[in-house]
Amino acid sequence: MNRLVIIGNGFDMAHGLKTSYMDFINWYWDRRVDAFVGNTSKVSEDCLCNLIFKDGSNLSCWNALAFENSYFRDFRGNRKCSGYEVIREMQDNPDIFTIDCTPFFGTIIQSIETRGWVDIENDYYQLLKQCT
Secondary structure: OOOOOOOOOOHHHHOOOOOOHHHHHHHHHHHHHHOOOOOOOOEEEOOOEEEEEOOOOOOOOHHHHHHHOOOOEOOOOOEOOOHHHHHHHHHOOOOOEEEEEOHHHHHHHHHHHHOOHHHHHHHHHHHHHHHO
16 A cells, blocks of 8 residues: 655744645645736636636636736736735636636645645545545
């Protein structure tokens, strides 16, 4: 039987390094929102989730959303809100957006929002076990 053992000594957390599961998800959402610029389609996709404009929305593409909404960045290009906040806004507007996550990523996101790191590692274990 193959085993995956996740070990940590707390050095990263003790020194304020952004290495928690939530830090990773926040980094991921920031990168996804940054990728809206230049995307001229109604779908923003990667291997973890698809972000989709529903038909009938007033916006034609992700690039338009990035430029028409000043809450992404100020005139100097500094981030005004986090990628996570943008995604939450999208979740709060299901008539405009669809967020379609893989089962794996959906489970991890839900666990991060409602449970602790031990539970998240157990979710990883259960999901990996299903793959064998």
